[in-house]
Amino acid sequence: MENSDKTARHPVFAGVEMGIGTWAWGDRYFWGYGQNYNQSDIQDAFSCAVNNGITFFDTAEVYGIGQSETMLGQFCKQVDVPIQVASKCFPFPWRLNRRALHRALKGSLKRLGMDKLDLYQMHFPYPPVNIRTWMSGMAEAVHAGWIGAVGVSNYNRAQTQLAYDALAAEGIPLASNQMEYHLLNRKIEKDGLLQHCLDLGVTVIAYSPLASGMLTGKYSAQNLPGGFRSGRYNHRSLSIIKPLVDLLVKIGADHAGKSAAQVAINWTICKETVPIPGGKSLQQVEQNIGALGWRLTDEEVDRLDQASDRVLKTLGW
Numbered sequence: 007m008e009n010s011d012k013t014a015r016h017p018v019f020a021g022v023e024m025g026i027g028t029w030a031w032g033d034r035y036f037w038g039y040g041q042n043y044n045q046s047d048i049q050d051a052f053s054c055a056v057n058n059g060i061t062f063f064d065t066a067e068v069y070g071i072g073q074s075e076t077m078l079g080q081f082c083k084q085v086d087v088p089i090q091v092a093s094k095c096f097p098f099p100w101r102l103n104r105r106a107l108h109r110a111l112k113g114s115l116k117r118l119g120m121d122k123l124d125l126y127q128m129h130f131p132y133p134p135v136n137i138r139t140w141m142s143g144m145a146e147a148v149h150a151g152w153i154g155a156v157g158v159s160n161y162n163r164a165q166t167q168l169a170y171d172a173l174a175a176e177g178i179p180l181a182s183n184q185m186e187y188h189l190l191n192r193k194i195e196k197d198g199l200l201q202h203c204l205d206l207g208v209t210v211i212a213y214s215p216l217a218s219g220m221l222t223g224k225y226s227a228q229n230l231p232g233g234f235r236s237g238r239y240n241h242r243s244l245s246i247i248k249p250l251v252d253l254l255v256k257i258g259a260d261h262a263g264k265s266a267a268q269v270a271i272n273w274t275i276c277k278e279t280v281p282i283p284g285g286k287s288l289q290q291v292e293q294n295i296g297a298l299g300w301r302l303t304d305e306e307v308d309r310l311d312q313a314s315d316r317v318l319k320t321l322g323w
């Protein structure tokens with residue numbers, strides 16, 4: 007697809023086509039850390055990513071209640087190549103001012119064992135603190151040398167513009183907005199947020215590009231996911247999603263046997279976003295890597311768009 011950016015991406019994303027999401031690192035509640043995977047598996051995943059040129063990792067203070075940051079920091083010290091680390095501040099209701107943001111940032115830096123973060127993001131636009139206050143705190147952190155770039159996450163179009171304007175007043179660009187984006191959730195396309203970010207030069211980081219595994223072909227109406235995914239992805243929804251997954255498989259076969267997951271991730275790259283699929287095992291990261299080094303054609307992207315539209319309309323999503 008043709009690049010429609012009016013403004014270049016922030017330098018923090020120079021050369022970054024895909025990153026790795028670390029939500030599952032140390033997370034027992036949602037992902038079952040310590041049951042079917044452990045720290046050794048995660049370290050293998052990290053090493054595989056870095057050895058294959060993927061050096062952008064996204065974490066957050068709430069992932070694994072700090073364990074994700076701690077592990078990532080330990081792993082970073084064991085390699086000789088520069089790792090780009092992005093983390094997030096969660097706007098808990100008891101955090102009421104810029105000092106609270108700075109305390110959270112220093113906590114993240116301590117767990118990571120770092121003096122500076124490449125990218126620091128507000129995790130959600132929750133009240134009671136307004137966006138301008140948070141962005142003012144972010145600007146102070148940039149000027150203090152604690153962070154290199156500022157991002158937001160889960161901000162709608164108006165909120166993104168507000169954050170952009172508040173930072174611009176401080177002479178700082180808004181680097182990114184991290185949003186859920188995949189073939190089963192195209193809200194940011196439909197409401198104009200994606201294009202608005204592209205126009206501003208704000209990179210969209212696409213989290214959950216595989217729809218929590220539903221676009222991999224692993225799950226079906228006969229093999230339902232468990233845990234927190236079971237409510238949304240049930241027998242009915244997975245039956246409706248099947249034609250889309252079948253198309254992903256077919257298109258993958260036309261690209262030297264790429265998997266459904268690799269095609270789904272490549273689709274998000276073709277939409278000019280930076281996907282951050284999860285990587286808690288060597289196998290997952292190896293799968294993710296296969297999404298790089300090739301591109302879907304415009305015609306294939308259109309076919310996937312149309313199949314996605316049909317599925318989403320039937321599901322009522």
